[in-house]
Amino acid sequence: MNDLGDAMREKTKNFLLLLGAVAVGLLLLKFKHVFIAFSVLFIYSLYKLYPERYLLAKIIKSAFAIKFYNVVVWFISYVLTLKMLSVIYGVDEEYLKFSPAVVAIPISICVLYFFLVLVAGISSVVGMITGNVVGFLPERVKVYYEQSIIVRFVTILQSLVIVVAIPFFLAAISSDYVAKIAILSDASFLSDCGVKQWRVMYLRRNNNECYRFTLNRSFFSEQPVIVNSKK
Numbered sequence: 001m002n003d004l005g006d007a008m009r010e011k012t013k014n015f016l017l018l019l020g021a022v023a024v025g026l027l028l029l030k031f032k033h034v035f036i037a038f039s040v041l042f043i044y045s046l047y048k049l050y051p052e053r054y055l056l057a058k059i060i061k062s063a064f065a066i067k068f069y070n071v072v073v074w075f076i077s078y079v080l081t082l083k084m085l086s087v088i089y090g091v092d093e094e095y096l097k098f099s100p101a102v103v104a105i106p107i108s109i110c111v112l113y114f115f116l117v118l119v120a121g122i123s124s125v126v127g128m129i130t131g132n133v134v135g136f137l138p139e140r141v142k143v144y145y146e147q148s149i150i151v152r153f154v155t156i157l158q159s160l161v162i163v164v165a166i167p168f169f170l171a172a173i174s175s176d177y178v179a180k181i182a183i184l185s186d187a188s189f190l191s192d193c194g195v196k197q198w199r200v201m202y203l204r205r206n207n208n209e210c211y212r213f214t215l216n217r218s219f220f221s222e223q224p225v226i227v228n229s230k231k
Contacts, residue, residue: 042166045159052156069108073115077108085179089211095186095204102182106171113168120157127154180220187213193229204229 049056059065082100086093127150134141186203193202193210203211203224211224 038162038165041162045162048155048159049163052152055152056156069112073108073112074104077104077111080104080111081107085183088179089183089205091203091205091211095206098185099179099182102185103175103179106175106178109167109171110175113164116157116164117161120154120161123154123157127151177220184213187211194227202227 078100081103082093082096085091085096085100085103130150183203184201187201188203189201190196191202191204191210193204194200194212199215201213201215203213205211205226208229210227210229212227213219213224214222
């Protein structure tokens, strides 16, 4: 009976904390303090994840998680990056070798985040349906259910969606800058696209044209010059 009372008190505390965090967040949003509102939810999510840190570390280090990232997430990210770089820069895919692998790093964070949101959404719906069914059962069964791995898993996913949002936004914002630097990994100083010059690199676009990059302070703001190929 004591265990049941402790569980009820823990449930009440968690509910009040969630209610307080949501209420403060909504109040801040009303006054257009979006960053502060997100910070409140972020801190609350970290608070919820802290007791689960060892379980999270175990999941992240598991063979399944590593294989899923390397086989699924990384493959999707690399293919997406290859296609995007080809379209954005107008470069034939055969001339892009190293840059897609570099840009795929921040893109993989974005892809992983979308997977996380999808799984969190599905598990939340399933958890909501299961919770409604359990609501008709005796109180002790409800308590056992609320302490089960299913509820822990849903709570972890919901908190992760908030916490991982920061790396997601940073990865999305930095992708353009990373791409502009990474594209140079496929360029070279010596090329049949033009004469050898100090701080000038060339990247072949197709059989007839090349990009000429000038490595100066205006590199990020200026577009590369298209030159005719001597091939």
